[in-house]
Amino acid sequence: xxxxxxxxxxxxxxxxxxxxxxxxxxxxxxxxxxxxxxxxxxxxxxxxxxxxxxxxxxxxxxxxxxxxxxxxxxxxxxxxxxxxxxxxxxxxxxxxxxxxxxxxxxxxxxxxxxxxxxxxxxxxxxxxxxxxxxxxxxxxxxxxxxxxxxxxxxxxxxxxxxxxxxxxxxxxxxxxxxxxxxxxxxxxxxxxxxxxxxxxxxxxxxxxxxxxxxxxxxxxxxxxxxxxxxxxxxxxxxxxxxxxxxxxxxxxxxxxxxxxxxxxxxxxxxxxxxxxxxxxxxxxxxxxxx
Numbered sequence: 433x434x435x436x437x438x439x440x441x442x443x444x445x446x447x448x449x450x451x452x453x454x455x456x457x458x459x460x461x462x463x464x465x466x467x468x469x470x471x472x473x474x475x476x477x478x479x480x481x482x483x484x485x486x487x488x489x490x491x492x493x494x495x496x497x498x499x500x501x502x503x504x505x506x507x508x509x510x511x512x513x514x515x516x517x518x519x520x521x522x523x524x525x526x527x528x529x530x531x532x533x534x535x536x537x538x539x540x541x542x543x544x545x546x547x548x549x550x551x552x553x554x555x556x557x558x559x560x561x562x563x564x565x566x567x568x569x570x571x572x573x574x575x576x577x578x579x580x581x582x583x584x585x586x587x588x589x590x591x592x593x594x595x596x597x598x599x600x601x602x603x604x605x606x607x608x609x610x611x612x613x614x615x616x617x618x619x620x621x622x623x624x625x626x627x628x629x630x631x632x633x634x635x636x637x638x639x640x641x642x643x644x645x646x647x648x649x650x651x652x653x654x655x656x657x658x659x660x661x662x663x664x665x666x667x668x669x670x671x672x673x674x675x676x677x678x679x680x681x682x683x684x685x686x687x688x689x690x691x692x693x694x695x696x697x698x699x700x701x702x703x704x705x706x707x708x709x710x711x712x713x714x715x716x717x718x719x720x721x722x
């Protein structure tokens with residue numbers, strides 16, 4: 433591949449598509465303001481209307497003075513910038529397989545997706561940590577089948593109740609769990625025992641996504657760490673967190689000091705928990721499987 437035949441738009445489109453496929457926490461946010469960002473350092477003001485007063489009506493009585501519309505401003509700032517920069521010797525390039533570009537893009541997408549998932553999960557965890565929606569507040573629950581342990585379905589129901597009490601919409605609810613918690617769902621007929629095609633798929637094919645207790649369930653190996661060996665399960669709905677990303681620049685060029693081609697890309701992004709009361713968290717430990 434020479435510089436003359438490099439098409440930045442094609443590479444950029446491939447990278448963004450791969451990121452969407454690889455996200456876990458990235459599937460749990462909205463991207464309502466993504467089209468409004470202008471690069472690293474830019475920000476978007478998100479207007480949130482305040483409460484509306486409802487009054488009693490009395491016949492032949494003058495109406496009250498209108499309430500002044502109060503808007504609470506929240507700022508989404510694009511303050512994160514990550515890049516990759518790699519070089520391939522021209523000799524190696526000639527000898528490489530024809531699908532080198534696709535393989536490289538998968539590797540780059542995986543690396544950036546992991547970095548952004550860490551950012552999103554930390555953002556959400558910080559917003560809910562220590563609040564009334566933090567179910568365990570530093571005292572983890574043990575998820576498993578043993579005596580005194582809580583089963584995954586029961587935990588999901590409990591987390592859903594917290595969201596119900598904070599008027600969280602039913603649509604778009606999500607939960608991200610660590611591998612050991614997802615494994616526990618395979619032992620529970622409430623997840624896999626209904627004989628439906630999705631249930632059989634989860635039981636036998638190893639698919640990590642389920643629908644249960646009102647949530648879409650995702651498995652991630654990048655769930656936030658709690659104390660000791662515990663992990664933090666986060667849940668909520670897509671309207672609670674907004675995220676925006678943009679490929680700022682992508683280019684390839686011949687290195688001036690080597691017979692080699694450099695490929696580099698700058699990716700900028702940012703996020704905001706706009707409705708922290710619609711997020712729930714539980715710190716968990718791995719329990720028994722029988």
